[in-house]
Amino acid sequence: MKTVFGRRSLLKGAGALAGAASVGLPTLALAQAGPIRIGITNALSGPNAVFGEANVIGQRLVVAAYNRSGGVLGRQVELVVRDDRAQAAGGTAIAREFAGSGIEFLAGGGASTVAIAYCGLVQELKMLYICSTPGMAITHEAFNRNVFRFNPNAYSLFGAQGRALAERYPNVVKWGAITPDYAFGHDAARVFSNTVRQYHPKRASKEFDVAKPVVVSGTQMDFRPQINSLMNSDIEGLFIGMPGAPGISFFQQARAVGLDKKLKVMGETSGDVALIALGKDMPNNVWSPVFWPYEREPVKSNKISQQMLADYAVTTGKRFPNGHVLRGSIGLRGLLEGIKKAKTTDVPSVIAALEDISFESEIGPYTVRKADHAGMATLFVGNYNRVETEPFITLKEVRTVPELSVIETPSPGKEYIQ
């Protein structure tokens, strides 16, 4: 999926911008008339590069749009983009360098470990951090006032999915989950199972059952024993918590023995970016999070969404952006709106402005919950079906779930136990 903003131009852009961020020498504080600089890190190489690059494209498009209409507070916005390789050590070094050259705003983080490391650092560095990973710790154990989360976490995403599927499939009474053995996997499977139990119309009946999730190793790629056990069970609705390549392996192996036909419905975590890799092996009835349903109402008529789509097409030459573009753009949009609202780039003031902000985004109104700095909007759960022609996948149905109805109760500073 090479784009014009592909590796090479991202490199050039990043190189030019990073060159501007001094190498090894302290910079003098820039005069207020200079650009507003925002430091971005993400996984731009390695297995998560697809998502990292999409995030960064979204961020660049938002900034370009704001700059076209005069910038923010009369100043142009400048992004300094670097590759953190999804590693906390590398990200930490980059964040410190940003801080040293006077950058006060940090966004991104190519993995949960990076994001959590940033949470622990930003108060020391006096920066404001906008997170874009789905780890729960960001608004719980690792939380502090300098951190904001502008995209749904695992709890919201898969709580929404559990609720949507429970209501949509009242006749599926036996549910189960298979999930990888790390925090995201455990959280996703647990909240899915709990919301199915909570919302299923037949939850009181004797046949209704949600089996305990089956746990697999995080690096496992061979799921045949677990698939064999599933073939021998009475589970009809399955949640698959493995993202990316392991998830695709699962679907591939499941199809080989016909598990996809035995199951009535499947929920998974990656979305069309991953499912498209299956080609003709696309299973028939899979539900995933849809971050940006730009071809469906109400998003289709959303002016901001339309503008983003147009800008995307102009900049990359492609018409079908990956939903992760929005996971980058909404966060940055929120930050810029917060700066506008605060009428200054002074970090404490922007924090105060962001804590009860409400702004229009590509997917409708976006608000922030003051207690734990969690951003919310509407969540979309999409049903992907198989078709006979390229690319073998189509989005058949989208269910809308207001994030407020499924988001967890706030517990900033403490682990969320449920």
Next chain:
Amino acid sequence: MHLFEWLFAAYNGIATGMAIFLVAAGLTWIFGILKILNMAHGHFFMIGVYVAFGIIGRHPESMGSYLLGALAAGVVVSALGYLTDRLLLQRLRNVDYHYVLIGTFALLLCIEGGVRLLWGGEVHTVDPPPELQGAVQIGRLFITRFSMFVIAAGAVVFLLLDFAIHRTRVGKLMQAVASDPWMSAMLGVNVPALLRISVVASFALAGFAGGLLVPLQTVDLTVGGSYLLLAFFAVIIGGLGSVRGAFAASLLLGVVQNLGNVLLPNVPGLAIYVALTAFLIWWPNGIVPPKGAHA
């Protein structure tokens, strides 16, 4: 825990073991002959996977095109292996083996970077050919046709290799060279030629294995690393240089890994490291120790 779970784990362990063997065979052979433990072996396997993918695409039309893809992968990788030998490995023949390990690790990095530049970081899947698709149900076990093919292929490769090494003249000469190259040269054996053949054969095996196993998992950049680790262990446990040992060890590892996941479902992935540790402590030289081994 039901009986069928154990049975399936055992079956899947054998299938996994055969896959590991297909990778480990070339690795142990090149060690036996060149005394080089090639850390980049898994990545040459990965090149084979990508080459086969490039040729047969996502949905191979027939058994024939699938096998042809695997053969082509073998040829390409053997050519690359030959070049690598001429340019790099040859110079490392008589050097401390630590340098060899680091040198082949450097090769691994270069291959990974190269594959990423050529094919990108996306994930792909490849189907088995139509003749090998689908599954049969035996009791409560759902056995895919392709896994049966892998087991058969592994067994065939092993028998052919074993025959070649122990029953043919060339094979016996190779054993001689592996055991004592100086003496073999004294006795008139064309040692450099045999070394070259061995190197080419080892890489060809890696590439061919890549092409054969391409429908077994996703095609992506992690494929090199995951197979390397298991093949590495199999070679160590089996005894460096012994194909028979590698065969036994591969099956053992496959079964341990699968049974481990059934026994300890809450700690997936641990069993194999514990088993390896225990093995190393009790049988430090492997199942079939190299001749004159003092390690």
Next chain:
Amino acid sequence: MKPAGAASRSTPGKAVSARTPLVLGAVALAVVASVPLWANPGLEFIIGLVLIQALFAMSWNILFGYAGLASFGHAGFFAMGAYATGALLRYQIALPFPLMLVLGALIGGAAAWVIGIVALRRLSGIFLAVLTVALSEILRLVISYSKVLGAEDGLSNIPRPRIDLGLAVLDLSSSQAYYWFLVVTIALATAGLWWLLHSRYGRIFQVIREDAERAAFLGTNVARYRILAFVISGAVAAFSGALYAPWTRVVTLEEVHWLQSLQPMLFTLLGGVGSFWGPAVGATVFAAIGYYTRTYAGLYEVIVGGLLIVIILVAPSGVVGMYRKLRARLAARGAGGGP
């Protein structure tokens, strides 16, 4: 290092004298110590990391360059020290910081001792290397299940320590202060290692490396000295990890990944295996490459891999080896009368 030639004083204009390494060393130390005064905090952070990695690599080289044993799981020791101080500081356990460091080192040394007792008698070479990998992986899995140590998310928000010296409090919260603490501590540790490896022990290690059988015949208790080397190596590695945690303020499973185990090997090879300073030189060069390619996503691996291959083919004795050859060549030219 032996003097390059007694004739240095009587041959005017000679390019390289015996004092060169000392002068170089003093200059390097001065430059390193002055970093907080002129460098961007990002660069200061990376230089601090280089110091820690250099010590880690030197600990690995005790085993490899001196005792002739390869450990492929050295990150395990590093992680033990890092998680030890990380957890102690994070949960605000009331122990003086220097004691925490010692504790970290002791944990590493103790683990090395156990492994040494069990494994070193029967294994060496490739088998020992693989065993260390397996053990390191087991440690990684164990940590990944430990909520107390942060499991998959890692241990973050580790506070920097304050050392109570009775009369005054040494506050190491600022990056500058902790950096200087690092410089002093690592310089002392390096001096200690230098003394050790140039003493009788160092010579015994080297004898065992060269020919263990002959050493045994001469009455050396080979096993005991190997274990000693292993314990010291493990302790120093853990010590470097213990210093690492408060510097980065975050410790994750990356620290115990097998790629982390490869770092000291790469640094030592690049810098020069047969020399005490090789690992430090290698660490610096690698950090420089990483720093100057940091804006180019994805090129790092190919550059590192390519560089390693070049090194192995062209200069297997590393940067220090090249320096020595250059010195020898210049000395020969000087002694031979010159052009």
